[in-house]
Amino acid sequence: MGNEVIPNRDFDEVAQMIAAAKQRTYSAVNSMLVELYWQVGAYIHNKLESAAWGEGVVEHLAEYLKTTQPGLRGFTRPNLFRMRQFYAAYRDDEKVAPLVRQLPWTHNLIILSQSKTSEEREFYLKTASREKWSSRELERQFRGALFERAVLNPPKVSAVLRQMQPEAHKVLKDTYLLEFLDLPGDHAEPDLQRALVARLRDFLVELGRDFCFVGAEFPLQVGDRDFALDLLFFHRGLNCLVAFELKVGRFEPEYLGKLSFYLEALDRDVKKPHEHPSIGVLLCASKDAEVVEYALNRTLSPALIAEYQMQLPDKKLLEAKLQEFYLQCESAAEGDR
Numbered sequence: 137m138g139n140e141v142i143p144n145r146d147f148d149e150v151a152q153m154i155a156a157a158k159q160r161t162y163s164a165v166n167s168m169l170v171e172l173y174w175q176v177g178a179y180i181h182n183k184l185e186s187a188a189w190g191e192g193v194v195e196h197l198a199e200y201l202k203t204t205q206p207g208l209r210g211f212t213r214p215n216l217f218r219m220r221q222f223y224a225a226y227r228d229d230e231k232v233a234p235l236v237r238q239l240p241w242t243h244n245l246i247i248l249s250q251s252k253t254s255e256e257r258e259f260y261l262k263t264a265s266r267e268k269w270s271s272r273e274l275e276r277q278f279r280g281a282l283f284e285r286a287v288l289n290p291p292k293v294s295a296v297l298r299q300m301q302p303e304a305h306k307v308l309k310d311t312y313l314l315e316f317l318d319l320p321g322d323h324a325e326p327d328l329q330r331a332l333v334a335r336l337r338d339f340l341v342e343l344g345r346d347f348c349f350v351g352a353e354f355p356l357q358v359g360d361r362d363f364a365l366d367l368l369f370f371h372r373g374l375n376c377l378v379a380f381e382l383k384v385g386r387f388e389p390e391y392l393g394k395l396s397f398y399l400e401a402l403d404r405d406v407k408k409p410h411e412h413p414s415i416g417v418l419l420c421a422s423k424d425a426e427v428v429e430y431a432l433n434r435t436l437s438p439a440l441i442a443e444y445q446m447q448l449p450d451k452k453l454l455e456a457k458l459q460e461f462y463l464q465c466e467s468a469a470e471g472d473r
Contacts, residue, residue, distance in 0.1 A: 167237050170244065174236070177223030180216060194220075222248060229254065235261040242271045246278070252455070256283045267345045280313045284454035288461060292428050297415055297438035301374050304415065304440070312342055312419065312444045319446065325382050329353070329366055332382075346372040354379075356401045365398050376412040377402050380419055387423035387441055389431040396437040419444050 180197075183189040198213040205211075225248060226233045232254075236244055243264055251257040260283065264274050289310040297304055316338045317331045332339050333352050340347055347369045354368040367380040379402060381395050395416040402414040415438040428441045 166240050170237050170241055173219045173241060174223055176216070177219035180220045181223050218245060225257065232258050232261060235265055238265045243274055246271060246274050250278045259283045259286070273341055279451065280448050281451045281454045284458045285311055285449070288454065288457055291440055291442065292432060293440045294432045294435050294437060296436055297440065300413060300438050301415060304374060307344055307371060307374060308417065308440050308442070310442055312442060313448065314444045314446055315448050317446065323384060325384050328382050328384055332367065348372065356398060358401050363398070374412065377407060377414040379414060379416045381416065383418065383420040385421055387418060387420040387428060389427065391418050392431055392435050392437055392439060395439055399437060413438060415439065417442055
């Protein structure tokens, strides 16, 4: 009895139980820690607001905690003021306040320090929580001005796609940042495809959490002819296949015809019965907004026209454009009154 061979999968199940318990413990500890920082921030804020304390008292508090709580870390004077700022930023926002407890303290500090408006804070809190970004990836998204790009350039999707998948615009992007690829400026489409597959993990993070890779040069046979789709993914949230066609030049209207053909082939021969119809993304090096609008206006293809960038955008320029956009919206609103 003592020498019987036990399948490794039995051991794997125990290992998975341990890993799941560790993750639940980490999440619980994180929530408790953030809640503690919230409470300490509220206490300090109320003391300062009521003039019961001057700001110098916070330094004395830090020293007191250091003396009376040996081994306690993170309660320095700067951190205590960050806790106060943390509480003050979210205390009146019932919609956002619960989100802060879902993220680690480091994430909250990044969002709090780098966001310029409450709208931007809410955007990153929701997105970081949904996508489960690491702090490194969160920093990257700030450098890539994701919020500014999302407001200024929402994804251009066809009417069919909007009707078929109302949530698609929340999943797909107008621009995908591929600065992690080491490609020359004169790269060809096969070069782009190979580089994306080689850096698939980074590309999946840029696409979003629910994307699953199916294959590259995915074979499609129609009649007696063989075709190859550049990249094929599956999106768990949308419950459908997502085809990516790569173009290293600017978008041309005729590209939509080929993409529609591929989507029809996927739906007839690859899609499972319980899945929704396939959608397509034309990922181009550049695109003209008016040409895209005309091309998408009458197409029956559930498609998105997006572009990729090999360098991080000029964040200051996008911030200035966003400010101008907000001013235009305010002027239009005043004109309607």
